[in-house]
Amino acid sequence: MTVFSGNIRKMHVSTDANHQAQYVLPIGDKHIDINSLIDSHVSVTFDSTINCVHCSVKTKKSFNQGYCYRCLTKLAQCDSCIIKPETCHYHEGTCREPEWGETHCLNDHFVYLANTGTLKVGITRHVTDGVSSRWIDQGATQALPILRVGNRRISGLVETACKGFIGDKTNWRTMLKGQPEAADLVQTRDALLRDISPAVTELKSRFGLQSIHEVEASPLTIHYPVLHYPDKIKSINLDKTPHFEGTLTGIKGQYWLLDGDRVINMRKYAGYALTIEIE
Structure with a gap:
């Protein structure tokens, strides 16, 4: 033993x-x-x-x-904008820990599609060698990055636009029930990008033409x-x-x-x- x-x-x-x-x-x-x-x-x-x-x-x-209660109320990584990145308030000068925000939020993020039993949209900071740890944490069997954006706030605004057409939640019970049927993520991506095109155009006008880029990638299949x-x-x-x-x-x-x-x-x-x- x-x-x-x-x-x-x-x-x-x-x-x-x-x-x-x-x-x-x-x-x-x-x-x-x-x-x-x-x-x-x-x-x-x-x-x-x-x-x-x-x-x-x-x-x-x-x-x-x-986290303990004190850290919950003091740390930037525990602030409500971590769950709702579109509410990031660094630009307002009210970030709990500006240096932490500069390291973790003011850099490129990816908007992605994933199959966790149902199709969902999400955001992640890192896609290393084609894989994000976030996809594994969510139990995704398929994943595909679709957009690269300039910072966490923009990623949240893009995700919000996407949520008018596709969900952003993982149902953990559905995820654990078994191996889901494979989805056509490329087809879903193409349709979603068409649907959110007006919102993306508006965001580019606010944050700059270089703030949002489409990602050329192939769907990844993850086994457990x-x-x-x-x-x-x-x-x-x-x-x-x-x-x-x-x-x-x-x-x-x-x-x-x-x-x-x-x-x-x-x-x-x-x-x-x-x-x-x-x-």
Whole structure:
């Protein structure tokens, strides 16, 4: 039996040469290769300690996937404009942390299409070697960047225009139900770009002709290490059930899938102190 203990963080994600999602879980000062645990028996125990993922202070309650209340109210990365980028207020001089905003928001972003069980539009800062970690975090089986824009605020305004024609949410239950039918992302892209053309023209008149560019890219297909998808999802809540164990049958998005149709969103519990035993 192998035992790991410590505060966990969001699983690090990447893809291999075959575009299969790869997962590594930080716990304490160690890192666990979660892909290698598929079909293994795991036992997880929460010891009732939570430390903020930013300042490490002990907190009774976690906010926004790992922050204490003070950090929730003080950090730029916890501001409401992170969820609604079109409301970015850096240009108004009211950013909570201007230097953070300059590093994370005042740079190019991508608007993309993804298949997470249903088609959606989204935004991401990085597309490295054709892949964004955000697509894996959302459990997308297909993804396609369609526009490159000058900053986060513009990406939010473009996304808002897109939402008149396509949704921007991931239904996590649908995402975990199985392998979705492949979608024609190229056809969807072409139709969407036609639909939002008036809005894009207006945004270019506000922010400059170079603020929005179409991206030449091909759809990416992402595979996930899943042996069995749940028939009827039963979500594990560590605050109510501080111990669980069973066979790890898959990983998708930031979720562990276990026998008995159980799932747990590991990202939700960033900052929680866990003991993980692997047989």
